[in-house]
Amino acid sequence: MEIKTNSFEVEYDKEINTVRFQGSLRLSGMDEYAPIVELLNQIADQNPANLTLDLRALEFLNSSGINVLSKFVIRVRQNKEMGLTVKGSEEIAWQTKSLKNLQRLMPSLTLELQ
Incomplete structure (x- = not known):
């Protein structure tokens, strides 16, 4: 499963259960994020x-995108059988600030900042 545009790519590798995000997600509102929400769901x-969720190559994510990730983390949290790891980069400013909030939403989430 894959969503690809000129500015970003979201790809799911089923063999290793990893969703990779790359580029810059600057979509306007939840309507434009609907394909990504559908993929995650x-x-x-x-x-x-x-x-x-491998976000290490995601250079920018706006507030609507952070909202999408937050809602997804809450959905996963409700499924007691599913574990979640989020990989981020310490070199990308928004990630060091925002990804820690995902861990607050789901304390069992594993956050790896590299």
Whole structure:
């Protein structure tokens, strides 16, 4: 499963249960984020034991995108059988600030900042 544009890419590798985000997500509002929400929800519906969101190559994410990730983390938190790891980069300013908030939403979330 993949969503690809000129400015960003979201790709799911089912073999390693990893969603990779790359580029810059500057979409306007929840309507434009709908395909990404749908992709994430399809993955959650498959109920993998562990899922990784790899954000290390995501240079920018606006507030609507952070909202999408937050809602997804809350959805995963409600599924007691599913683990979640978020990989981020310490070199990208928004990630060091915002990704820690995801861990507050789901204390069992594993946050790896590299």
